[in-house]
Amino acid sequence: TDKTNARPIRRLDETVVNRIAAGEIIHRPANALKELIENCLDAGATNIQITIKDGGLKLLQILDNGHGIRREDMSIVCERFTTSKLKKFEDLSNISTYGFRGEALASISHVAHVTITTKTADSNCAYRACYSDGKLVPAKPGTSAEPKACAGNTGTQITAEDVFYNVPTRRKALKNPSDEYNRILDVVNRYAIHNSGVSFTCKKQGSNQADVNTLSTSSTLDNIRHIYGNVASELIELGKSFRKLEFKVNGYISNANYNLKKMNFLLFINHRAVENSSLKKTIESIYATYLPKSTHPYVYLSLEINPQNVDVNVHPTKREVSFLNEDEVIAAIGDTIQERLADANSSRVFLTQT
Ligand code: ADP
Ligand code: MG
Numbered sequence: 001t002d003k004t005n006a007r008p009i010r011r012l013d014e015t016v017v018n019r020i021a022a023g024e025i026i027h028r029p030a031n032a033l034k035e036l037i038e039n040c041l042d043a044g045a046t047n048i049q050i051t052i053k054d055g056g057l058k059l060l061q062i063l064d065n066g067h068g069i070r071r072e073d074m075s076i077v078c079e080r081f082t083t084s085k086l087k088k089f090e091d092l093s094n095i096s097t098y099g100f101r102g103e104a105l106a107s108i109s110h111v112a113h114v115t116i117t118t119k120t121a122d123s124n125c126a127y128r129a130c131y132s133d134g135k136l137v138p139a140k141p142g143t144s145a146e147p148k149a150c151a152g153n154t155g156t157q158i159t160a161e162d163v164f165y166n167v168p169t170r171r172k173a174l175k176n177p178s179d180e181y182n183r184i185l186d187v188v189n190r191y192a193i194h195n196s197g198v199s200f201t202c203k204k205q206g207s208n209q210a211d212v213n214t215l216s217t218s219s220t221l222d223n224i225r226h227i228y229g230n231v232a233s234e235l236i237e238l239g240k241s242f243r244k245l246e247f248k249v250n251g252y253i254s255n256a257n258y259n260l261k262k263m264n265f266l267l268f269i270n271h272r273a274v275e276n277s278s279l280k281k282t283i284e285s286i287y288a289t290y291l292p293k294s295t296h297p298y299v300y301l302s303l304e305i306n307p308q309n310v311d312v313n314v315h316p317t318k319r320e321v322s323f324l325n326e327d328e329v330i331a332a333i334g335d336t337i338q339e340r341l342a343d344a345n346s347s348r349v350f351l352t353q354t
Contacts, residue, residue: 015110015133018080019166022107028174029056029163030183032112034273035104036158037191040064041271042085043156046198046216050188053205055180057163057171060112061205065155068120071127074147078114078131080106105158106134111167112160115139119152126152188212189227190266190273193300196220224252224300231298234258236340238301242332245325246306249333251299255344259295266300269310274321282334290341301333 026032033056040048043066053059069077076082083102108114109131119126127147130137136145164171174180185202192200192214199216203209214223225232235252242248254260265280267273279301287297309324323329 018106018110018133021080022110023167023170025103025107026111026163027170028183029060029180030187032056032104032108032160032163033060033062033184034187034191035108036060036062036160037187038272039104039158040066040156041191041195041198043067045155048198048200050184050200050202051205052181052184052202055174055177056160056184057174057177057180058161059205060160060163061157063155063157065153068123068154068156069116069118070120071123071147074116074118074127074129075136077116078105078109079134082106108160108163109134111170112163112165115159115161116156117150117152118156119154121154125149185211187273190268193220193223193227193266194268194271194273194302196223220252228264228298231258235298236344238336238340240336242329245329245332246309247329247332248304249301249336250304251301253300253337253340254298256290256341258298259291260298261295263296264298268302269321269323270304270307271302276321276330278326279330279333282330283337286334286338286341290345299337303329303333305329 026035029052033050037048037050040062043064045064045066047065049063051059051061051063073084079102081102085102105114110133114131115128116131117126117128126149128139128150129147130139130145136147138145139148164174181204188200188202189212192198192212196214196219197216198214200212200214201210202212204211212227214226218226221232221235224235231254234255234257236255237252239250240248263280263284265283267276267279269276283299284296291297305323310321
């Protein structure tokens, strides 16, 4: 290229811009599925059924029995920044709206073919529509793009097909469907444990056996036993509120009788699955005094933090989340875990002595 003359600056095509933005939110099928699951839960679903083909690259399908989407909203539901969960700017600092920016469905529709079938309780039929690049598109060339009436139960089914069909570099980076499927199962497992009262199933398309299958009547502990097995009999329950720091911690942590090659850490902040590496490090160092060398615990924690104290500048789909007074909050959680472990350990010693 000519380096002596300035070249004209041109604006990138809007669909290219949207595709780039979408790629920042959806890195792999498991990210898309996490967003879709959160939407089902936000819609009050008690039953969520997931079907996957080729690690979600060929097909991600999710069916729920939530409140559905109104017919008149179907034309804009996949546009960027359209949401039923956030009304004004100030709401952004409220955690019940954390992660609600109306970007998920739009992003998915920019990198996959999306079909939505949905019915609200007060409608006498369901409607189905297809989407591409945020907009309604005909199901077949030459037909109308308008939502079509069809049969269906109250709730929503969303299908994303050929994920990253238009992003060849991303597609190439995700070569291993079974890796992607394991990441999907990990997301489903986390949400199933955190949402007792909601039944989850996840299976591969064409298989008649589910790889995850929880009941809406099961307790958290039942779900942990169902998904992770033995650890369920070696757990200590945790629950404590901190008024000054304005947060609560609940969960289950493994005792000193149990260990893993790698830490299994399920962290939810205000009901969204997130990661926090300093909290993880603190927990690991506490367990180091209780567990054999280079072994690790199972820890499921649910934090409820005053919404105003969670950093909303962190992008909603970034997994690493920070919050106000982070050091104090982490120290308080660490102390709680330390206490419970010490208690459990001394009662164990006592039992073996008698
Ligand atoms: P957000 O969740 O941030 O609002 P999304 O792009 O994830 O943005 O979803 C856009 C809107 O689509 C939601 O606000 C909701 O009104 C509707 N929606 C998406 N999924 C579902 C679902 N499973 N059930 C009911 N409504 C849904
Ligand atoms: Mg959403």
